[in-house]
Amino acid sequence: MLTIGKLSKATGVKIPTIRYYEQIGLLASPVRSSGNQRHYDHAAQERLAFISHARDLGFPLDAIRELLSLSDRDEHACATADDIARRQLAAVKARIARLNALQVELQRMLDHCHGGSLSDCRVIQVLGDHGLCRHDHGRAA
Amino acid sequence: MLTIGKLSKATGVKIPTIRYYEQIGLLASPVRSSGNQRHYDHAAQERLAFISHARDLGFPLDAIRELLSLSDRDEHACATADDIARRQLAAVKARIARLNALQVELQRMLDHCHGGSLSDCRVIQVLGDHGLCRHDHGRAA
DNA sequence: CTAATTGCTCTAGCAACTATAGCTTCAAGA
DNA sequence: TCTTGAAGCTATAGTTGCTAGAGCAATTAG
Ligand SMILES: [Zn+2]
Ligand SMILES: [Zn+2]
Ligand SMILES: [Zn+2]
Ligand SMILES: [Zn+2]
Numbered sequence: 097m098l099t100i101g102k103l104s105k106a107t108g109v110k111i112p113t114i115r116y117y118e119q120i121g122l123l124a125s126p127v128r129s130s131g132n133q134r135h136y137d138h139a140a141q142e143r144l145a146f147i148s149h150a151r152d153l154g155f156p157l158d159a160i161r162e163l164l165s166l167s168d169r170d171e172h173a174c175a176t177a178d179d180i181a182r183r184q185l186a187a188v189k190a191r192i193a194r195l196n197a198l199q200v201e202l203q204r205m206l207d208h209c210h211g212g213s214l215s216d217c218r219v220i221q222v223l224g225d226h227g228l229c230r231h232d233h234g235r236a237a
Numbered sequence: 238m239l240t241i242g243k244l245s246k247a248t249g250v251k252i253p254t255i256r257y258y259e260q261i262g263l264l265a266s267p268v269r270s271s272g273n274q275r276h277y278d279h280a281a282q283e284r285l286a287f288i289s290h291a292r293d294l295g296f297p298l299d300a301i302r303e304l305l306s307l308s309d310r311d312e313h314a315c316a317t318a319d320d321i322a323r324r325q326l327a328a329v330k331a332r333i334a335r336l337n338a339l340q341v342e343l344q345r346m347l348d349h350c351h352g353g354s355l356s357d358c359r360v361i362q363v364l365g366d367h368g369l370c371r372h373d374h375g376r377a378a
Numbered sequence: 379c380t381a382a383t384t385g386c387t388c389t390a391g392c393a394a395c396t397a398t399a400g401c402t403t404c405a406a407g408a
Numbered sequence: 409t410c411t412t413g414a415a416g417c418t419a420t421a422g423t424t425g426c427t428a429g430a431g432c433a434a435t436t437a438g
Binding site: 142145146149150152153154163166167173174175177178180181182184185188189191192195196198199201202203205206209211212213214216217219220223224225226233 | 283286287290291293294295296304307308314315316318319321322323325326329330332333336337339340342343344346347350352353354355357358360361364365366367374
Binding site for chain 4: 240251253254257261270271272273274292297298
């Protein structure tokens with residue numbers, strides 16, 4: 097049985113975050129001591145570690161909630177879990193693509209700036225006029 | 238002189254967003270018509286286009302605020318602007334690096350999953366145990 | 379002149395936490 | 409046993425960058 101502080105240290109998840117996960121129903125309410133303090137068992141620690149690792153890999157809490165609930169109805173669980181992971185992978189790929197476009201554009205405007213007054217600054221010029229951009233770095237994600 | 242609707246269409250920035258920018262002091266309060274409606278001049282349109290383009294390139298509002306205020310004290314403005322852009326480039330690069338690590342990890346766990354029951358699902362296994370990960374995909378940014 | 383559209387303010391909500399205030403409980407040393 | 413300091417509790421508000429809705433007033437087209 098761990099107090100919330102020990103659990104926090106054991107998993108690397110901050111105390112307010114643990115309470116937050118409980119509040120939104122991602123983590124079950126643990127038993128309380130006579131003095132109203134939370135006490136966690138090993139299962140809770142594993143569950144929290146799962147949540148934390150999935151968060152580290154960028155899964156949104158809703159996806160994690162779904163993954164955790166799969167253990168209930170076991171039927172096509174693997175296929176569903178894989179599907180959720182594939183969606184996450186697709187989201188990551190999309191964000192990488194967008195960030196790559198941004199990176200190119202930022203690098204380009206820095207490379208072309210050769211100082212002087214503000215009106216000569218290429219950074220300011222490009223920010224004021226998307227026509228000076230090479231790519232379309234569309235406003236999504 | 239444009240109404241907020243025309244300005245929105247001209248710049249692609251949604252009406253509530255324009256009002257939000259005004260609220261947080263990023264955009265000056267425009268003149269009002271006799272019936273209390275906002276009317277924008279060309280300068281406001283250019284400023285909003287600048288903001289919008291900088292947002293498209295991922296700059297946070299605080300950085301944009303700083304960029305916009307540079308026109309005041311003109312001295313080393315270009316150097317400062319370039320600095321802000323360099324910080325943004327660094328942030329973008331860091332995010333790309335992290336997302337690349339995530340992408341590799343997600344792809345790996347999907348590649349190694351060969352179905353079966355939930356306990357055989359590699360996705361679930363890896364999420365439950367970071368020791369099965371190849372990389373450190375640290376929890377930052 | 380009327381009806382549709384556009385505009386106004388204000389409030390609340392999203393994700394996923396983080397921080398603060400003001401209180402209680404617990405553990406360990408003297 | 410008393411005391412002090414750390415750790416825990418609840419509740420509320422703030423973060424970023426918007427978005428959605430309610431309930432009105434103003435403008436514009438037919
Ligand atoms: Zn410059
Ligand atoms: Zn551009
Ligand atoms: Zn699987
Ligand atoms: Zn891992």
